[in-house]
Structure formats: C-alpha cells, structure tokens
Amino acid sequence: MSDLLVRHLLPIFNGELMVATPSHARELLAEMGIASAQSAVMQSLNTMVAEIAKTDISILITGESGTGKEVYARWIHRISGLADAPFKKANCAALDAGRLLAEIAQSLRTDGTRGVRTQTLFLDAVDELDLSCQRVLLSLLSDNEQKASSEGMAVRFISATSCELEKEIEAGRFRQELYFRINGVILRLPPLRERREDVPALLEYFLAKHASELKKQVPVMDGHTLELLTAYHWPGNVRELENIAKKMVALGDPTVVLGDLHAAPMTLPGSAEPRRFSPLKAAARAASRRTETELILQALERNRWNRKRAARELQISYKSLLYKIKQIGVQESGAEGRNIR
Secondary structure, eight states, X not given: OOHHHHHHHGGGOOGGGOOSSHHHHHHHHHHTGGGXXXXXXXXXXXXXXXXXXXXXXXXXXXXXXXXOHHHHHHHHHHHTTOTTSOEEEEEGGGXXXXXXXXXXXXXXOOOSOTTOOOEEEEEETGGGOOHXXXXXXXXXXXXXXHHHHHHOOSEEEEEEESSOHHHHHHTTSSOHHHHHHHOSEEEEOOOGGGOGGGHHHHHHHHHHHHHXXXXXXXXXXXXXXXXXXXXXXXXXXXXXXXXXXXXXXXXXXXXXXXXXXOOOOOOOTTSOOOOOSOHHHHHHHHHHHHHHHHHHHHHHHHTTTOHHHHHHHHTSOHHHHHHHHHHHTEEEETTTEEEEO
C-alpha cells in the first residue's frame, strides 16, 4: 500500500484503534479502506465500532447492498483482539438447516482453553434463513451462551442484513426471539447518497488502490467530474463507486466512465436537494425503535428492574440488555422509582 493511502486513511483511527507497527497499520488499512470517512455520521459510527469491538456482544449490521457490511464485520474482528483467530463467513442465502448446523457446530468447537474467545462467525444475509434454519441457529446461539459462561466465548457472532427485520417479523418470516439474540448492538450503515462528503475521499482511495493493482497511473480528476460524482445518487453505494474507480484507472480517462452512471436526479452545489428517502421508511424505523424500547421497559418493570430476569424474559444476553439500556438512556432514580432520560 502506498504512503498516500496510509496517510489518507489514518484519520479514521483514534487512540485505541491504532495498531502497533507501520506494517500492521498498512495491512489493516488495506482491508478497511471502505471505512474512510469525513462525514460526521460515519465518524460517529467508527467511534461506536471502536467501543463495541472489544466486547463479545452479538452485533447486527444493517444497510443497503454495497454499503460495506462485510468490511465492517472484518474490521470489528481485526480490532477486537481476535485478529489472529479465524474469521468465518456463512452465506445464509446458500445454507439449509443441516449445513448451517454443521457450520456453526464446527465453529463452536474450542481448543479447551478456558476464558478465550476462539473466533468470529459472520452470518451474511441472515434474513435469508428459512424458519427451520432460524430454529437451528437460535438453539446454537443458546448453546454458545452457555459455553461462554463456563468455558469462555467460543464464537463471536456478527450478523448482517439488507432488509428491515422488524417487517420480516411482522410478516412471520423471521423469529422475534432470534432477532433479540442477534441484535445486541445494531450498526446501521447509511447509503452513500446520505454521506456525499465521503465520496472524494473514497474515490481517492479506490483510484490509488486499483492503480497500484493494475500498475497504472492514478487518473487526474478535474473539478467538474468530481462535482458530478459527488452529486450522483449512487444506488449501488460504495461498491458501485469502487467499480467506477476501477474503470477509470483501466481506461485512463475519468470522463469516459461518466456515461455508465445511471440516469437520476443529481444534487449540485447551490441546488435544492432532492428527497433522499421515503418519510414512511423513516417513520417505520422510528416506530421499530420505540417498540423495542417499550418492550425492554415493560420487561424491566415486570421484573422490578432485575436486569438478569428481564434479559431472560426477553431471551437476550445480560450484556446485550445492558447495552440496550445504555442506548435508550434508561437510568435508575433511587429506591423510589426509575426515570428515563
């Protein structure tokens, strides 16, 4: 990796994300170039990743296709202290119940060392599992939690989906109890059109990356071309941006590739910004968060704020419940009652 890429990507790391040696830094940055971010929303997300990566809590990564869910899963694995342990990816769209059982059962085999988390299992497209597979996975997740309490965490689960699981639950296609198990913390990756300020930095990274791979010069980008690319709506998100950058390097002329962009309204400087998302979608996401908060609060009240009993009732781990309580801002208010901030 060139010094340019290392210099360009280092700002995404803060204190605890920095690694020990320059060579290790280059290796990590090469894998995580997609996380390069200038926007406030992505810097906030990266800060959150730095905090949760060090725990063994289950993580659910959501986002449109091409937003970088697998990259973030691998990043979490690398900075969690498991960099030398296996990272296994299970493509849920291609697994039946028997294969899923075999895949995870193999991952649950530990080396007999107490107190050591042995690996990370990435469940890609978890929404694609049929109900029988979901039943198998739910059972294995329960076994993994029991093993964690006695022998140390055998597997760190990270799941990813491009759809809204809450709607899948309502439609009867996804088990609610499994949803509570896998979403200890939810990382929502925004589409590229909602963080356009990241386009120039990502484009610079991908141009340098593919110029190095193809042994070609980095194309010179004029201001007008960069303006058009920043204004583009990017339906394929970061994956589409990388493909465009690779074509630019291969052809040596950025302007030739502009014809490959799908026709769509663009947001140019000084113009009114088009609507970026449906208000109905935003309302659905907000309603889902409110419903989850209400379920948690009701369980806490029913159990007189005994968090362990509430976690068992919700069928999530105790650590997951503590994180959710922190996320929604619940705090105790003396012996007389409880308040919500």
